[in-house]
Amino acid sequence: MSLVVAIDAGGTKLAAALVEPGSGELFDRQEVPTEPQRGAAAVLKDCVELARRLALGHSVVAVGIGVPELVSLDGQIQSAENWDWRDGTFKAALATVAPVYVESDVRAAALAEARFGAGRGRSSFLYVSIGTGISHAIVCGGFPWRGARGNAVVTGAPLLEMVASGPALAARAGRRRAQEVLAQPSDKPIVDGAASAIGRELARLVNALDPQAVVLGGGLGLAPGFRERIIECMRPEIFADTTRELDVLPGALGVNAGVVGAGLAAEAALAAELGN
Numbered sequence: 001m002s003l004v005v006a007i008d009a010g011g012t013k014l015a016a017a018l019v020e021p022g023s024g025e026l027f028d029r030q031e032v033p034t035e036p037q038r039g040a041a042a043v044l045k046d047c048v049e050l051a052r053r054l055a056l057g058h059s060v061v062a063v064g065i066g067v068p069e070l071v072s073l074d075g076q077i078q079s080a081e082n083w084d085w086r087d088g089t090f091k092a093a094l095a096t097v098a099p100v101y102v103e104s105d106v107r108a109a110a111l112a113e114a115r116f117g118a119g120r121g122r123s124s125f126l127y128v129s130i131g132t133g134i135s136h137a138i139v140c141g142g143f144p145w146r147g148a149r150g151n152a153v154v155t156g157a158p159l160l161e162m163v164a165s166g167p168a169l170a171a172r173a174g175r176r177r178a179q180e181v182l183a184q185p186s187d188k189p190i191v192d193g194a195a196s197a198i199g200r201e202l203a204r205l206v207n208a209l210d211p212q213a214v215v216l217g218g219g220l221g222l223a224p225g226f227r228e229r230i231i232e233c234m235r236p237e238i239f240a241d242t243t244r245e246l247d248v249l250p251g252a253l254g255v256n257a258g259v260v261g262a263g264l265a266a267e268a269a270l271a272a273e274l275g276n
Helices: 040-055 090-094 105-116 159-164 166-173 178-183 185-209 224-237 254-274
Strands: 003-009 013-020 025-033 060-067 100-104 124-130 134-140 213-217 247-250
Touching: 003 040, 003 105, 003 254, 013 040, 013 254, 025 040, 025 254, 040 060, 040 090, 060 105, 060 254, 090 100, 100 105, 100 254, 105 124, 105 134, 105 213, 105 254, 124 185, 134 159, 134 185, 159 166, 159 185, 166 178, 166 185, 178 185, 185 224, 213 224, 224 247
Parallel strands: 003 060, 060 100, 124 213, 213 247
Antiparallel strands: 003 013, 013 025, 124 134
């Protein structure tokens, strides 16, 4: 059985596991806080430690890592919104475990939902991750469209993230975490404003792309009450009558979509490299 060390390196947490790409099954899932303010070297150190622990005693063919940054078509990190790995030297540290492959975290999660989750069997769907950041991927024929340069993930940013991401909600309400804002009735106007902003942006994407369905993931996208409020705000802004009632679903893989997807993306890149 071929296994991939998969890491979903998010702005809030580093989630990692061994992934069996053929089934999407996870083994020995582990998680630590990211704390990106510590800097790129500290985040990398944690990723390497996770990868080595997971790989110990196993035959690992690759390390896949999903990052909350722009990633080019050839797997180079192109932005430094969370920490700066743009020089590519982080790969050398992780390559002590196995060959390293990088993908945008939202494309990785979208790939996982296409293969094993809410998008399985659909000709197309729009995957949107709402959490520490807000990003999207349009999936057609089972694969996320990467764009001409790899940048087809930006969802109304930066303005949308400034009002509707997890950190924005927490900051506007004066609370530690966005989940506290969602749970507090007195913060409802803030939550409604964020849901309205996201709903309008999703409607624009739906109007432009006409996907078969929308799949919402990320910590906030998976929160039932907030997700339902977003959908309420989105539907009236969809222009075509035949599109307005499209399926809007929570990600079936939940918080594991990014980890599974990082493993799938690495396995696919390795196979392409080997000509399989």
